Amino acid sequence: MGHKTESASPSGEIPVLSGRIGSQPTAFAFGGCTDRRNCSYVVLSTTFTDVSPPLDWANGINTTYDLVSVTRNDEGKLSIRSGIAMGDDGIPVTTLRFVLDQWQAALAEIAQEAVKAGIVSQ
Numbered sequence: 001m002g003h004k005t006e007s008a009s010p011s012g013e014i015p016v017l018s019g020r021i022g023s024q025p026t027a028f029a030f031g032g033c034t035d036r037r038n039c040s041y042v043v044l045s046t047t048f049t050d051v052s053p054p055l056d057w058a059n060g061i062n063t064t065y066d067l068v069s070v071t072r073n074d075e076g077k078l079s080i081r082s083g084i085a086m087g088d089d090g091i092p093v094t095t096l097r098f099v100l101d102q103w104q105a106a107l108a109e110i111a112q113e114a115v116k117a118g119i120v121s122q
Contacts, residue, residue: 014030015030016028021044021103022108026044027045041083042083042084043083044082045080045081046081047073047079047080048078048079051077052076053070053114054119055072057117058070058072058078067082068080068082070110
C-alpha cells in the first residue's frame, strides 16, 4: 500500500509496529491478543511534537471527528489515536486501505486546524 514499517516489537506484551502514514509517524499497537497472535483490535496513534493545543481546542476537534480521539500527552503535545476492531477474520485489505487513507486525511486536516489556530511551534 506504499507504507513501510520502521520498527517492530513483536516480542513484548503488546505487539507494536511503527511507521509513517503520509509524513506522520504512526504506531500500531495490537490488543486483545492471545500469545501475541489472533489480536482482536489495533490502535493507531501519533504525536505532533510541534503542536501544544489548549484543552478547549482539543475538545473542539473531538466534537468534529468521530473516528479519532485528540488528547494531549504528558508533555502537553497533540496526540491522536483511533481504534480498529478486526474481528475473527482480520481486516480485509480494502478496509485497511480505507482506514489508513482516512487516518492520513484526518491527520492532515487536524494539522491544518492547528496551523489556523496558531498553536504550531516553529
